[in-house]
Amino acid sequence: MINPRMLELGKAPSTIRELFAYGQRRKQEVGAHHVFDLSIGNPSTPTPAAVTERMRQLLSQPAETIHGYTNAPGTAEVRAAVARNLNERFDAGALPQHVYMTCGAYAALAVALRALTVPGDQVVVNAPYFPEYRVLAEAADAQLVEVPTVPDTFQLDLAALDAAIGPRTSVVIVNSPNNPAGAVYTADVLQGLGDLLRRKSAAFGHPVFLLSDEPYRELSYDAPVPFPANFYDHTVVCYSWAKSLSLPGERIGYAYASSRMDCADEVMAAIAGAGRALGFVNAPVLFQRVMETCIDCPPDLSDYARNRTLLTEGLARLGYEFVHPDGAFYLWVRALEPDAEAFSARARELDLLIVPSNSFGCEGWVRCSYCVSSAVIERSMAAWEALKRSYE
Template sequence: MVNQSMAALGNNRSTIRELFEYGNQRAAVVGRENVFDFSIGNPSVPAPDAVRQAILEEAAGDPVVLHGYTSAQGAADVRTALADDLNRRFGTAYTGDSLYLTVGAAAALSCAFKAVACPGDEIAVLAPYFPEYLMFIESGAGAKAVVVPPSVQDFQINFDALEERMNEHTKAVVINSPNNPSGAVYSEQTIRRLSELLQEKEKQYGHPIYLISDEPYRELVYDGVQVPFAPNFYDDTIVCYSYSKSLSLPGERIGYVLVPPQAADSADLYAAVCGAGRALGYVCAPSLFQRVVARCTGLTGDLAVYQTNRDLLYNGLTAMGYRCVKPAGAFYLFPQTLEPDDRAFCERAKKYDLLVVPGADFGAPGHMRISYCVKTETIRRALPLFEKLAEEYR
């Protein structure tokens, strides 16, 4: 007998992955150019030239060192370089000892959740959220995920709903800004208010409540928007980061957990993150790409492409009557569907080979996620099909 809960996870892929595979099947029938796959957040902008140059130069070095193990928490010089970059950008004073390098953001989140969760603990998840959070929290960390419904007017935090769902078992709150799937960026006012609420609840319940800030889209913002750096507003913050989006390296699986020294029980917390990595089987992050990202700190791909895509898609859909909060970051649009049943709407969209993800998967029914990290021409060709789909509801 195998572990049936794990078998269920293996047999039932996420809707995003199911749509991605469906798109591959349709492409074999109608041609790749005739499938408008907006299902997955796979960056379409190439990595900066500096990434390729760093790979070539590192590859010319000692192959034993290049491909060998590093320390479990990451090479010391790499962690120092990443800490120095954070200090330069955010006015902090971190050292490499605050960083634990991971196999992407998924591993960073898994380690953070497992590090803080004790039996009976609850972790609040703010909708709309990345669907895998629930699996990481409940199947990976053994805690209870408590979903907080969204504020659909602006996709800032629904504070009344959050406070109603907090209790003495609340160990952490997860935020994701810029947000997947809405593209919303939490304002400084929102982060300050969240900090005040968490400080109040820490005093009320007599234990730390960690803010786990999932930040793979931190640099992907438009129109001069600034992303508040959460640890500068709330001491008990843990940051989970990935270079998958900023450097267009999703397949290379490289990220980190930041445990700031001002966080409650920071030494034990950092040790718990390391222990979680050990328990989950992460020996060390990929050695080559540790060195590559250390040489490419602060760089991004060409964000102008994403902004062009956002504007084209947002302006086109809203002109057709789709209602949507304009995203300030990431590379997703999250319009309301034209009928209350978002799953039915997304299924109908398949008739036009438009592949979009139901909002219910993100804790926000009545919406759809459209990933616009695709070729701009794909969006131009898809807009008339979205118009035909809209006409069915008029």
């Protein structure tokens, strides 16, 4: 029979993707010029020329070599490249055998959560959080536990985490730079988190794993992003080149089980098992081979930096309140009424598409993606102004 849980998930699609789909329809109705779609994190910066050039080179090689199956965890070359990259940048101590290539960070999260939980376990997330964490945790028959972050800074609330992490907690998820709030967790906060998780693991007699979701790692404007795995050994990193190299639709990323943890081999085996169970065979091979040589390609943040300035200065001028974002390409803006969904709906009437905070596990805010052309940000200001005025 049709599975009622899957049916419900399919009929209630993610708010973000629903808004994105609405925007696509709306653009066809009234013209793309008139819709200010700040809904989805679809990078507007072009893929670097080096990536395209590498693909062209690959296409001139024998087809059976470049499009064939790889081993399930990925090519030896790309796994070595990932380990080298992490070691050069973060002194991570990474070994290639602890890298598992995936169809993007979302698949990495899916396999890691399946590998690191048994039914009935708890998965702790820090709100506001990427809403699909709930979907993936519940699909693993785990229970999602929401812990609020510190008001205004949106840094981790270590006291609240201390209270929430119990003997059934198998995984804590962090996401820095944060989607949706744009916060970057400081080294001090991560050190505190590491200390807390070591203490909890010792008390419970089993490791509480840290799942570090890092698709925005490269997107920081003022200072490098501290690497969570350097503060806690039992960390699994979930990464994607979707945002840094503007390849979101290509589904290429990895899960990396820190080689410093005592059970890294077991965690990798369980991740490989979860890959089989969930339906992954190997990550798309052409992009594995692209990353073999393009992994050190720097992201181009110039558009996002300009947009960040345009949007924050524009909204400040209009009197909006927001969190100054240190990283990612999202601005977290306080809604002008307590009901963020109503606020988002009113914005939609003005063809301004912004995501209500309810779907991120908190009330009263909206997320605005500024990974769009600067012209969209500029043109959106009239809508922001009209929206503000409608509340006066």
